[in-house]
Amino acid sequence: MLTMTDSSSVEGSAQALGALIADLVTSLEPELVAFRRDLHAHPELSRAEVRTTAVVVERLRAAGLAPQALLVTGAVCDIGPQAGPVGEPLPRLGLRADLDALPVEDRCACAWRSTVPRVAHACGHDLHTTVVLGAGLVLAALHERGLLARPVRLFFQPAEEVMPGGAHDVIAQGRLAGVDRIVAVHAEPKLDAGQIGTRIGPITSASDTVTVTVTGGGGHTSRPHLTGDVVHALGQVVTQVPAVLGRRLDPRSGVNLTWGAIHAGDAPNAIPAIGTVSGTLRCLDVRAWEQAGQVLREAVAQVVAPYAVGVTLDHHRGVPPVDNDEAVTAELEAAARAVVGAAGVVLTEQSLGGEDFAWYLTEVPGAMARLGTGTPGARRYDLHQGDLTIDESAIAVGVRLLAGLAAGVLAEAG
Numbered sequence: 001m002l003t004m005t006d007s008s009s010v011e012g013s014a015q016a017l018g019a020l021i022a023d024l025v026t027s028l029e030p031e032l033v034a035f036r037r038d039l040h041a042h043p044e045l046s047r048a049e050v051r052t053t054a055v056v057v058e059r060l061r062a063a064g065l066a067p068q069a070l071l072v073t074g075a076v077c078d079i080g081p082q083a084g085p086v087g088e089p090l091p092r093l094g095l096r097a098d099l100d101a102l103p104v105e106d107r108c109a110c111a112w113r114s115t116v117p118r119v120a121h122a123c124g125h126d127l128h129t130t131v132v133l134g135a136g137l138v139l140a141a142l143h144e145r146g147l148l149a150r151p152v153r154l155f156f157q158p159a160e161e162v163m164p165g166g167a168h169d170v171i172a173q174g175r176l177a178g179v180d181r182i183v184a185v186h187a188e189p190k191l192d193a194g195q196i197g198t199r200i201g202p203i204t205s206a207s208d209t210v211t212v213t214v215t216g217g218g219g220h221t222s223r224p225h226l227t228g229d230v231v232h233a234l235g236q237v238v239t240q241v242p243a244v245l246g247r248r249l250d251p252r253s254g255v256n257l258t259w260g261a262i263h264a265g266d267a268p269n270a271i272p273a274i275g276t277v278s279g280t281l282r283c284l285d286v287r288a289w290e291q292a293g294q295v296l297r298e299a300v301a302q303v304v305a306p307y308a309v310g311v312t313l314d315h316h317r318g319v320p321p322v323d324n325d326e327a328v329t330a331e332l333e334a335a336a337r338a339v340v341g342a343a344g345v346v347l348t349e350q351s352l353g354g355e356d357f358a359w360y361l362t363e364v365p366g367a368m369a370r371l372g373t374g375t376p377g378a379r380r381y382d383l384h385q386g387d388l389t390i391d392e393s394a395i396a397v398g399v400r401l402l403a404g405l406a407a408g409v410l411a412e413a414g
Contacts (some may be wrong), residue, residue, distance in 0.1 A: 014338070014408065014409050014410065017142075017147060017407055017408075017409050018338055018404060018409040020142070020147075021138055021142070021400055021403050021404055021407065021409060022400060024137075024138045024141055024142075024403075025134065025138060025396050025399050025400050025403070026396070028134055028137060028138070028399070029395065029396050032130050032133070032134045032395050032396075032399065033392050033395060035055075035059070035130050035133065036126050036127060036129075036130040036392065036395060037110075037112035038055070038112070039052060039055070039121065039126035039129060039130065040108070040110075040112050040113070040114065040121050040126045041112045041113065041114060041115050042114075042115060042116065043101030043102075043106075043114050043116055043119045043120055043121045043126070044099070044100065044101060044116075044119070045100060045101060045102075045103060045119060045161075046100040046158060046159035046160070046161050046162040046166070047072055047073055047100075047158050047159045047162075047166070048073065048100075049073040049074065049099040049100055049158050049159075050073055052073075052099045052100075052129070053069070053073045053074055053075055053099065053156065053158075056075060056099075056129065056133055056156050057069065057075050059133060059137075060075075060077050060133070060136060060137075060154075063136075063137050063140045064140065064144075065077050065079060065136070065140055066078075067154075070158070070169065070170065070173060070175070071169065071173060072158065072169075073099065073158040073159075074099060074155075074156050074157055074158040074166060074169070074170070075156045076153055076154060076155055076156070076170075076175050077136060077153070077154040077156075078092070078151060078152070078153050078154075079136060079139045079140055079143055079148070079151065079152045079153075079154070080139065080143050080148040080149075080150060080151035080152050080406075081143075081148070081149070081150070081151055082151060089178060090150055090151050091150070091151075091178070091179070091180035091181075092150070092151045092152060092153045092178050092179045092180065093150060093151070093152050093153070093179070093180075093181050093182070093183070093405070093406050094152075094153050094154075094155055094176070094179040094181065094182030094183070094360070094364075094366070095132050095135055095136070095152060095153070095154050095155065095182075095183060095184070095402050095406065096132070096155040096157060096182055096183070096184040096357060096360065097125070097128040097129045097131065097132035097133070097154075097155065097156050097157065097184070098125045098128055098129070098157050098158075098160035098161075098166070098357075099125060099129055099156055099157065099158050099160075100125060100158060100159055100160055100161050100162075100166075101114075101119050101120055101121045101122070101123075101125060101126075101161075102119070102120060102121075102122045102123055102161055102384060103118055103119060104118065104119075104120050104122050104384070104385070104386045105117070105118050105120065105386045106119075106120035106121075106122070106386050107120075107385075107386035107387040108120070108386070108387055108388065108389055109387070109389070110389070120386050120388075121388075122383065122384050122385055122386055122388045123161065123187070123383050123384055123388075124186065124187025124373065124383065124388070124390060125160065127187050127371070127373065127390055127394065127395065127398070128184070128185060128186065128187070129156060130395055131185060131371070131395060131398035131399050131402060132154055132155075132156065132402065133154075133156075134395065134396075134398075134399035134403075135154075135398075135399050135402035135403040135406065136152075136154045138399060138403040139152055139403055139406055139407065142403075142407055147407065148406070148407060149407075149408065150406070150408075152406045153175075153178075153179055155170060155175070155182075157169075157170055160355070160356050160357075163209075163316070163318045163319070163356075165319065165356030165359070166356065167356040167357065167358075167359040167360055168356075168359060170360075171359060171360070171363060176360065176363055176364065179364055180364055180365075181325075181328050181364060181365050181366055182360045182361075182364055182365075182366035183328065183332055183366055183367055183368070183369070183402070183405065184357050184366075184368045184369075185368070185369050185370070185371040185398050185401065185402065186355070186368055186369075186370055186371065187370075187371055187373045187383065187390060187394070188348070188370035188371060188372055188373060188374075189373050189374050189380055189381045189382060189383065189388070189390070190372075190374065190380065191346065191348075191370060191371075191372030191373070191374060192372045192374050192375070192376045192391075193372050193373055193374060193375065193376075193390075193391035193393045193394040193397065194340055194344055194372060194393065194394075194397060195340065195344050195345075195346055195372035196336040196339070196340055196344060196345050196346070196369055196370070196371060196372065196397070196401060197345075197346050197347070197348025197349075197369060197370035197371075197372070198324075198329055198332060198333050198336065198345060198346075198347070198348060198367070198369050198370075199324060199329070199347060199348050199349075199350070200324055200325075200326045200329045200330075201323060201324060201326075202254075202284040202285065202321040202322065202323050202324075202350060203321075203322045203323075203324050203348065203350060203351065203368055203370075204321055204322040204350070204351050204352075204353055204354060204355045204358065204368075205254065205256075205282040205283060205284050205321055205350075205351065205352040205353060205354060206281075206282060206283040206284070206286070206289040206292075206318070206319060206320050206321050206354065206358075207280060207281075207282055207318040207319050207352075207353070207354025208280065208281040208282075208292075208315060208316060208317050208318045209278065209279075209280055209281075209314075209315075209316045209318060210257065210278065210279050210280065210281050210296065210313070210314070210315050210316075211276055211277070211278040211313075211314040212234075212237050212241075212276065212277050212278075212300055212311065212312070212313055212314075213274065213275070213276045213311065213312045213313075213314070214228075214230045214233045214234050214237070214264075214274070214275050214276070214304060214309050214310070214311050215228075215230065215273060215274050215309060215310040215311070215312075216228025216229065216230045216233075216271070216272075216273055216274075216308070216309045216310070217273060218230075218270070218271055218272060218273035219270075219271045220269065220270065220271065221268070221269045221270065221271055222269075224271060227271055227308075228307055228308040228309035228310070229271055229307055229309070230264055230265075230271060230272050230273065230274060230275045230309055231264050231265060231271065231272065231275060232307060233275075233303075233304045233307040233309045233311075234262060234264055234275045234276075234277055236303050236304065236307070237277055237300060237303055237304065238259055238262065238277055240299070240303045241257060241296070241299045241300055241303055242256075242257040242258075244295070244299035244302075244303070245257055245281075245292065245295060245296065245299065248295045248299070249283075249288045249291060249292060249295060250285065250288055252285070253283050253284055253285035253287075253288030253289075254282070254283060254284035254285065254350070254352070255281070255282070255283045255285075255288055255292060256281070256282045256283070256352060257279060257280070257281045257282075257296075258279050258280055258282075259277050259278065259279035260278060260279045260280065261276075261277070261278045261279070262275070262276070262277040262278075263275060263276050263277075264276070281296065281315070282352045282354070283321065284321050284350060284352075285321065286320050286321060286323060289320055289321065293315055293317070296313065296315055297313055297315070300313050318354055319354045319355060319356045319358045319359065320358045320359070320361075320362060321358055322355050322357055322358040322361060322368050323358070323361055324361075324366075324367040324368060325361070325365035325366060325367055327365065328365050328366055328367040329367040331405065331410065332367050332369055332401075332405060333345055333413075334410035334411050334412070334413070335401055335402075335404045335405035335409060335410055335411075336369065336401055337410075337411035337412075337413070338404055338409050338410060338411040339397060339400045339401050339404060340397065342411075342413075348369075348370045353383075355368070369401070371394055371397065371398045371401070372391075372394060372397075373390035373391055373394045374391060375391040
């Protein structure tokens with residue numbers, strides 16, 4: 001239950017509003033920590049987040065809100081004024097969380113470790129969901145007191161960890177309508193709890209999967225001239241195609257093609273009839289990402305052309321880069337300074353990991369911040385590993401950040 005300060009004591013200043021938000025978060029923090037632990041203990045895979053959706057919806061309804069279910073799993077929830085003084089629609093700020101876990105074994109040394117074999121919240125989505133839920137509860141309290149000037153939509157999105165991701169589902173169902181900006185936070189074990197990382201422009205990479213299949217007639221290794229040498233052709237694809245991309249696309253785009261699996265043949269003295277190589281294509285620039293498919297097709301065809309083999313290319317477009325909007329990032333940084341001070345806001349590095357939050361940013365401006373989850377002086381964990389452990393003080397920091405942003409609690413630069 002929230003312990004609320006009387007609204008008459010709130011003078012309307014950003015400082016007073018920030019103090020009220022901090023008090024509300026302090027009141028909520030034990031519940032939110034328990035909520036996150038419950039999610040961690042009951043992880044669900046992509047598009048199967050039935051229980052996770054249910055507990056989020058139940059808590060929002062208990063706060064007097066009216067969340068709306070998405071098709072299959074996930075939910076959205078509107079908070080705040082629905083229209084302006086003369087009835088005109090007000091643009092909404094979107095706060096996005098992702099619900100799904102990963103198919104990995106939980107090796108967390110905690111009492112709330114996963115109860116589901118080979119499924120774990122190893123990317124911090126339990127944290128993201130808890131932070132957006134907590135921000136929603138705080139914003140609902142502010143709205144009851146007439147202290148929330150603009151409407152907010154909470155997004156509890158399914159299926160971030162698969163392609164095509166749940167962002168497609170949300171957009172296709174029209175849930176982004178009326179939202180003019182959207183923000184998200186992502187767990188970052190490299191930063192201490194109490195630090196917030198931001199960056200203008202690409203913060204994550206485009207991420208595509210690429211499979212090249214080479215076919216030939218097969219034959220004896222003593223007579224390679226009588227058949228298409230599949231293995232040799234695959235070797236050329238592995239070494240030459242990434243080099244071609246590096247010369248045909250702007251090197252500033254961070255294009256990277258890395259192979260992860262190669263399969264061909266079973267015997268040392270037999271040339272196989274088929275072989276495949278698979279990997280990921282990553283890129284930090286949207287324009288280069290859009291060009292990469294054509295360059296990739298041309299490179300594969302030209303590289304294998306001398307070897308009398310057949311070739312097919314399966315290029316599956318995954319996600320574009322998360323390209324943080326300059327104005328939204330500036331507002332997010334100002335909200336972060338109000339929570340952790342100027343020293344706590346740091347320039348975060350770019351990542352070649354993929355994130356389907358990027359699809360929202362192809363529709364509306366937005367930004368993602370990295371929320372520090374490391375314990376100062378302690379071991380650093382990594383995302384997508386079963387032993388991921390977060391410093392739970394990050395929950396309150398994230399809730400204050402998103403609630404303050406939505407309520408307009410911004411610190412001056414300096």
